[in-house]
Amino acid sequence: MGLSFKKKKIKARRSTTRQIAFGFAMIILAGTLLLTLPIANRSGHGDLLRALFTATSATCVTGLVVADTYQNWTFFGQLVILCMIQVGGLGFMTIGAYISVLLKKRIGLKEREQLQESVNTLEIAGVVRLVKKIVQGALCIEGLGAVLLAGRFIPRFGVMRGIYFSIFHAVSAFCNGGFDLMGVNEAYSSLVAFEGDVVVNLVVVTLILVGGIGFIVWDDVARHKWHVRRYLLHSKIVITTTLVLTAAGTVLFLITEDQAAFAGMSPLERFLGALFSSVTPRTAGFNSVDTAALSNSGKIITMVMMFIGGSPGSTAGGVKTTSMVVLLFYAVAMVLNREDINLFGRRLTDEVVKKANAVVIINSTLTIIATVIIMTLQPLLNFEDVLFEVLSAIGTAGMTVGITRDLNMISRVIIIVLMYCGRLGSLSFALVFAQKNTQASVRRPQEKIIVG
Numbered sequence: 001m002g003l004s005f006k007k008k009k010i011k012a013r014r015s016t017t018r019q020i021a022f023g024f025a026m027i028i029l030a031g032t033l034l035l036t037l038p039i040a041n042r043s044g045h046g047d048l049l050r051a052l053f054t055a056t057s058a059t060c061v062t063g064l065v066v067a068d069t070y071q072n073w074t075f076f077g078q079l080v081i082l083c084m085i086q087v088g089g090l091g092f093m094t095i096g097a098y099i100s101v102l103l104k105k106r107i108g109l110k111e112r113e114q115l116q117e118s119v120n121t122l123e124i125a126g127v128v129r130l131v132k133k134i135v136q137g138a139l140c141i142e143g144l145g146a147v148l149l150a151g152r153f154i155p156r157f158g159v160m161r162g163i164y165f166s167i168f169h170a171v172s173a174f175c176n177g178g179f180d181l182m183g184v185n186e187a188y189s190s191l192v193a194f195e196g197d198v199v200v201n202l203v204v205v206t207l208i209l210v211g212g213i214g215f216i217v218w219d220d221v222a223r224h225k226w227h228v229r230r231y232l233l234h235s236k237i238v239i240t241t242t243l244v245l246t247a248a249g250t251v252l253f254l255i256t257e258d259q260a261a262f263a264g265m266s267p268l269e270r271f272l273g274a275l276f277s278s279v280t281p282r283t284a285g286f287n288s289v290d291t292a293a294l295s296n297s298g299k300i301i302t303m304v305m306m307f308i309g310g311s312p313g314s315t316a317g318g319v320k321t322t323s324m325v326v327l328l329f330y331a332v333a334m335v336l337n338r339e340d341i342n343l344f345g346r347r348l349t350d351e352v353v354k355k356a357n358a359v360v361i362i363n364s365t366l367t368i369i370a371t372v373i374i375m376t377l378q379p380l381l382n383f384e385d386v387l388f389e390v391l392s393a394i395g396t397a398g399m400t401v402g403i404t405r406d407l408n409m410i411s412r413v414i415i416i417v418l419m420y421c422g423r424l425g426s427l428s429f430a431l432v433f434a435q436k437n438t439q440a441s442v443r444r445p446q447e448k449i450i451v452g
Contacts, residue, residue: 261295
């Protein structure tokens with residue numbers, strides 16, 4: 001009976017995963033069609049591949065672009081992109097369920113199971129309440145961020161444009177979208193013009209971090225406030241890892257970029273640049289310093305951060321902080337010859353270790369395959385730049401050293417697929433194509449092999 005229940009649960013999860021994958025594909029298709037309309041393009045005519053690339057990047061909250069967002073897309077096109085960022089960041093099922101709640105519609109058990117998979121929560125109980133918190137909390141945080149940014153953008157761009165820019169960048173930052181409208185000054189400049197602005201840097205960094213820690217952590221912190229001991233193990237791991245990565249990344253960038261990207265900056269600008277550079281690679285896509293100007297060490301640190309990404313059940317991508325922590329402590333347990341993997345007084349299950357292994361291996365494999373194919377198609381491109389672009393796409397980080405526009409049609413399609421895979425999650429992406437389970441009537445005999 002237990003085995004039958006488990007098989008049904010796996011089947012239901014696969015079905016939900018396919019629905020989510022199909023839903024995101026439909027949003028991307030709709031966005032592509034809207035962006036090809038003459039009203040969406042400043043040139044008056046649309047490019048299908050460019051529209052598809054942009055729609056995928058926006059829906060998958062990546063931020064990679066083949067055309068500057070402000071200079072290429074009209075106000076209508078920018079609104080389409082903004083809507084895709086919001087829907088892609090929060091999840092279309094989450095938004096759909098919230099609308100159903102507002103309309104007083106009943107949400108059945110099947111819909112609740114789909115929501116549980118969509119928001120990556122641990123339990124089905126209270127999932128509707130969590131959805132309400134997610135949408136309302138997101139709107140409040142984005143609104144506060146927009147108000148704070150307006151204080152800096154309105155004096156610079158005027159009242160109407162300043163308010164619009166504030167809303168756009170607050171949503172893009174919170175959803176880890178990485179799209180910006182600073183092409184109004186210079187194409188592909190992101191937030192470089194604000195490298196020394198304390199308010200803009202801290203607001204954007206905060207929005208990125210809050211959006212990237214995950215909805216489960218939000219709910220946990222809201223319920224238990226400062227009583228850290230009552231937090232879920234998941235929340236403790238996410239918060240601790242996020243703080244460690246942010247602090248360590250800031251220190252490392254201060255060291256590696258002192259004579260490179262930060263050369264000629266004041267101490268305050270260096271600190272803000274290091275903090276921003278530490279946070280944004282974990283799937284946000286903005287940059288306050290020229291990414292191409294980073295030292296080789298800085299680029300390696302950035303690539304590691306992009307690979308790790310944010311946390312499960314958030315607006316972020318990557319293999320996730322929890323996966324890396326699980327594998328790290330699994331390795332430590334093996335070295336110390338310990339049978340259990342213990343964290344914060346709790347023991348991790350074997351299923352979690354297997355899933356973390358699968359996620360990291362699938363992401364690594366896709367990264368290698370995509371890099372090899374693109375390098376084969378375009379051998380004149382720099383290997384490090386291609387690897388950087390691939391990691392940015394699959395981690396939905398949206399950072400680039402400037403080669404996105406140099407990619408040919410096939411290479412762009414590969415990046416599109418990687419962004420889509422990164423938003424779904426590599427394991428979920430694999431589940432979409434998985435076949436029906438086959439239960440063997442006889443289990444094969446075990447035999448040891450030599451590893452390591």
